[in-house]
Amino acid sequence: MIRGIYSTAAGMNLQMLRLDTTSNNLANISVPGYKKDKVLAVPFPSLIQLSTRQDGPLPGMSGRSVLGESNQGVAVQQVVKDFTAGTIRETGTPTDFALKGDGFFTVVDPNDESKIYYTRNGNFKLDQEGYLVTGEGYRVMGEGGPIQINSIDKMSVDELGAITENGQVIDNFSIATFSDRSKLDRVGGNLYQANDIEPAIDVNPGLVQRSLESANVDPVQETVDMVTAARAYETGQKIIQAQDSMLGMAISKVGVVK
Incomplete structure (x- = not known):
């Protein structure tokens, strides 16, 4: 009993x-x-x-x-x-981005760039210095470092993540992919850390500008x-x-x- x-x-x-x-x-x-x-x-x-x-x-x-x-x-x-993909919906906002592939945006803490995080939330904005940041203030990383935009109205991004401004490519989004996403540790509502796994560069992330990926709930x-x-x-x-x-x-x- x-x-x-x-x-x-x-x-x-x-x-x-x-x-x-x-x-x-x-x-x-x-x-x-x-x-x-x-x-x-x-x-x-x-x-x-x-x-x-x-x-x-x-x-x-x-x-x-x-x-x-x-x-x-x-x-x-x-x-x-x-990690099932959510629905991609158009927002019309130039600093909104979605990923069709399995990759993650790479973001860093501006106060300590050794703290690297990954997210699927592409709801970004520009801070006072022109850096592309998350809602929490983390800077979005490109291949050349934190992405900095001079004129949002003259910026465009293609599916491969190349950022064009005034007709010239100024940087590429650093989109990370992982062989085993289940090993990512959630450190916030939508942020992850890769403690023991090494990220790879996603060369074809399927990035969509002016759109966001909905939650898969x-x-x-x-x-x-x-x-x-x-x-x-x-x-x-x-x-x-x-x-x-x-x-x-x-x-x-x-x-x-x-």
Whole structure:
């Protein structure tokens, strides 16, 4: 009975994490380029149930027979990022960019350029010095360093990331790609770090100017997942209450001599 409480509690912990993850996905549904999280679960190892020790046919021989197996609940394996591409929508803003490929924009902290991050959010703007920056103020990197624009009205960018101003190519976007994107560490709502993996240059990033990539979050599916997790959690609560009631009855009544 105690084992049943533990197994149910493990399932409730899983549903709580699913609720938190789904809520976070829905909260970031309007963030361009956001990639949703998913919870992966694995079952606990099953236990083989044996009968009580029985006498064998000959003196000194005894053993147990296998009655079956019992599952010990579930455990969270890991929370993974889903890098499925979102829908590209046109905005008309010249400092908005989207990527059709699997690459990431490279951005740096202006106060410490050794801090390099990667993002799919191409919702950029120009700061007072003319640098192309993210909403958090990180500078967008080109092949020649942080990208600096003199005149936004005379700037254009092609699919390969070449930045043209007044008819001359002034720089190229530094678009990074990774052999295993699952190893990227999320350090913010839409920023990633590559700690142990080396980025490569994406020579054909499929860059689209005046457009943004929408978050890959399906609000209907996320809502369904949230309701399912909430109901499963409530069911777990009721199961534990029932098990607690039976445990109390066993303690107070079983074995009472009348």
